[in-house]
Amino acid sequence: MAEKSSHSICRWTFNPGKGGFVPGDMRPEWGGAFGTPEMIELVAKKIRPRMPNNVELGLEVHYDAEVDDSNAGAVADALVANKIHLAMVTPGAHAHFAYGGVASLDPNERKAAEDLGTRTVDLAYGPLKKAWHPDKAPSFIIWNGSFGYDIATVGIRQMYQNLKESIAGLCKYEKKKGGSLYICFEPKPNEGHPAMLIPTVASALLFWRRIEEEFGVSRKKKGVNKEFGHSEMIGLDHVYDSVEELDNDMMVHMHLNSQGYNDGIILGGPGKYDIDHGARINGMNVAIAGLIQQAGYARWKGHDMQTRAYDNAEQGIDRVVRSVLSWEACEKAAKKLDTKALMKVLAKRETAKAEDMMRHAVVNAQQSFDEMYN
DSSP states (O other): OOOOEEEEEEGGGSOSOOOTTSOSOSOGGGSTTOOHHHHHHHIIIIIGGGSOTTEEEEEEEEETTTBOTTTHHHHHHHHHHTTOEEEEEEEOGGGTOSSOGGGOSSHHHHHHHHHHHHHHHHHHHTTTGGGBOSSSOOEEEEETTSSEESSOSTHHHHHHHHHHHHHHHHHHHHHHHTSOSEEEEEOOSSSSSSEESSOSHHHHHHHHHHHHHHHOOOOTTEEEEEEHHHHHHTTOOHHHHHHHHHHTTOEEEEEOOBOSGGGSSSOOOTTSOOOOBOOOOSHHHHHHHHHHHHHTOOSOEEEOOOOOTTOOHHHHHHHHHHHHHHHHHHHHHHHHSOHHHHHHHHHTTOHHHHHHHHHHHHHHHHHHHHHHHO
């Protein structure tokens, strides 16, 4: 039997429409009374039957937009009933705090943002605890949509210090609750501010080292949510990002989305906005799949993606299925790739042959996808 492969599906993918410059009502059945328990039922009925037998599913949610104190019991019940696990929870601070969140120079905002974080921890260890995977505790992602800035002043250094102090406090609070969650940053270069305090993978790695040195917070179970698309947005190399994360033992969660520019089909990439396509079949992803296999990564692989603005509900569901199967196909191709032969031609500087081998792996991945999809 193939090893279990853990994929987490994001609640926010299932929305009626984004609005603004695109329709806000393309999928009316995902609005109104369609809440998180209903989304879990949909995943169990419409997505799980289309998955390979080795795939197990998890849920990713924001507190307090998609799960809160009033519906957490129903969410946990739906997860348990449908044999889906809580894979990730994150404080939705960006929905409340526009002036820095836990890094804010406004003490009232900073305190309120800190309280949101501790309440999220309480919920994870409280009513949501029964939905944890027995072997894979949830990730607690800190997304930096709040802690950014748009004015160049000496105050930026104090914001960074505030961030360190607040996150250190959050980690110590979580440790008292049990210390089981995997706490990680999701770096992003921009959105919702022009400039962010943790813009890159390297920034996140350095941050954890600094709060260990300053505040005695252990780096164990701390790290990075590997978000492919955020590296792509500013033209960084997400393959090398993977190497850094693995080398520091800090890849604790993954978001397999893509801005699309690197497959020659979907437009996007550096300088574009965060479009959140699902996982793509390409050489870079085959390489990353090989790297995480070598490292023994076995935690959650999330699909932080948006259905297209013109998709109906069935097409939106199909996008999620395709994303999961695309990554599974990349993993299959990485396992088939003769790594020893690849390293041999690289050592001999026969890079054209290395290109041929990677291209053949991409073809293998597409063939695997076609077999699983059909």
